[in-house]
Amino acid sequence: MTIKNTIKKYTADLTNVQFMKRKVASLKGRITKLEDNTHKLQHLVKDSVLSLLDATTTYQSNSYPSYQSAVAEINRKYIGVADWGVLQTGSIIDLRAAFIVGDGMIISDKEPGEEPSPELEWVEKFFKYNDLDREVVQEFAKEAEIEGKIALKLAVEEDKEENEEVEEGDKKWKVSVRFISWLDKKYEVTTNPKDYLDYQKLAWKETGTTKKETLDAKEFVYKKFGGRIMNPNEAAPKIMKCLPQIEGFDRALWDWRNINHIFAGPVLYAKCENKEEVGLMLTAFDNKNFKLKKILAGTAEMSFIKLDTGGTSSLEKEIANLAKVISGTTGVPVHWLGFVDLMSNRATAEDLINMINGATTKERQTWIGAYEEVIKKAMDMWNNAAEKGMSKEKQLDPNKIKVDIPIITKMHYDRLEKIFLPAAIAGMISQEALLAMIPGLDVKSEMKRKEDKEKSEAEQLKNEMDNMKTANLEEDLLGGGKKREKE
DSSP states (O other): OOHHHHHHHHHHHHHHHHHHHHHHHHHHHHHHHHHHHHHHHHHHHHHHHHHHHHHHHTOOSOSOOSHHHHHHHHHHHHHTOSSSOHHHHHHHHHHHHHHHHTTOOEEEESSOOSSOOHHHHHHHHHHHHTTTTTHHHHHHHHHHHHHSEEEEEEEEEEOTTTTTTOOGGGOOEEEEEEEOOHHHHOOEEEEETTEEEEEEEEEEOOOSSOOOEEEEGGGEEEEESSSOTTOTTOOOOGGGGGHHHHHHHHHHHHHHHHHHHHHSSOEEEEEOSSHHHHHHHHHHHTTOOOOTTOOOOSSSEEEEEOOOOTTHHHHHHHHHHHHHHHHHHHOOOGGGGTOGGGOOSHHHHHHHHHHHHHHTHHHHHHHHHHHHHHHHHHHHHHHHHHSTTOOTTTSOOGGGEEEEOOOOOHHHHHHIIIIIHHHHHTTSSOHHHHHHTSTTOOHHHHHHHHHHHHHHHHHHHHHHHHHHHHHHHHHHHHHHHHHHHHO
């Protein structure tokens, strides 16, 4: 081999080596890119699986997760314009409000005297002026069940009836109580940064129908019936927790109605011998308005059959179970939702009344605190307007008034009959203490009526004794005269 050929072969081999290096480098790049794509594909598959898992968890049992959407829907159901749950929502809210308020509030002196205190007389007039002794208390309880909270505005008003012929310095004043709807005003409450329960401001912005306004603490009373203490503006109503179940309950009833509409009517069936007879029967009844009690004649065997409706048993169980869940959440006894067949006996039904009393205990105590605050702030307003400049000793003192909302149950009356009545007969407790335990009874008026009756009976007995003494004296005198005449 010549030197020329050797050099030529070396150059070719070198070229091939360089080419192979470039090819290997290119393959390495492809492999690296393939590895990157593989990693991306793995991440994509992983993310897709996670997204699928997340997609399955986006199903929500609660269709109203926000306070605003829930209260708006409760309002729609209560006023009867929602698609589902109108009947159940209205019944539950009205029943709970009735049990929370009961027969109404009892306002009394903390330390009763022979005569009602000036504070008690003022509160009675204040309640009468604002109809708080009548239906308004029930209305306030209903509104609180819808919104989960209550806001009341207090304001001093001139008593126009009393001030018609009164001089400027002697004007009479009254304090009004007005309900503020959150759905209407969208008000916000501001608290003390150091105390969640110290409500300092209540304000709402201007809308198309209302002007903006800000109330100081002395001008409003605000109470929550649900939610967390640290969130003063969100107060979940009791019924908010079972809105989806109420809708499911109503939908299940509707489904049941549709199934019954389809399957309740029996189907006329003709048993035939052959296909020709089947054709004749179908032709005979085609476009015929067949009614019961019509006469039929033919060779086929006629009968009515009932379609299989075995699937409705599951629907019935769903309705009953939803009723139980709603009852357990709201405290309304299940037989008051229409399921009297779920009560095994009368004792069970009566015991369930204690269930709703227990379920409304918190709300009842909150209302007692609310009206105590209303009385205090209203009386302070009246003192500043009507008794301005007078010493504290001569002004009305709201701390002398006690508010109570009694619970009336069979258990309560059983305790009266079996415990307190025998104790009163034995002299272990006073009659006043026994009468105070009877709901709706005005102890003071009853004791006054009893005292007047006892005084009247005592005077009558005294008059009878005096008449008897007079008669005996006259008889003795007459008897002595007759004796002397005889002698």
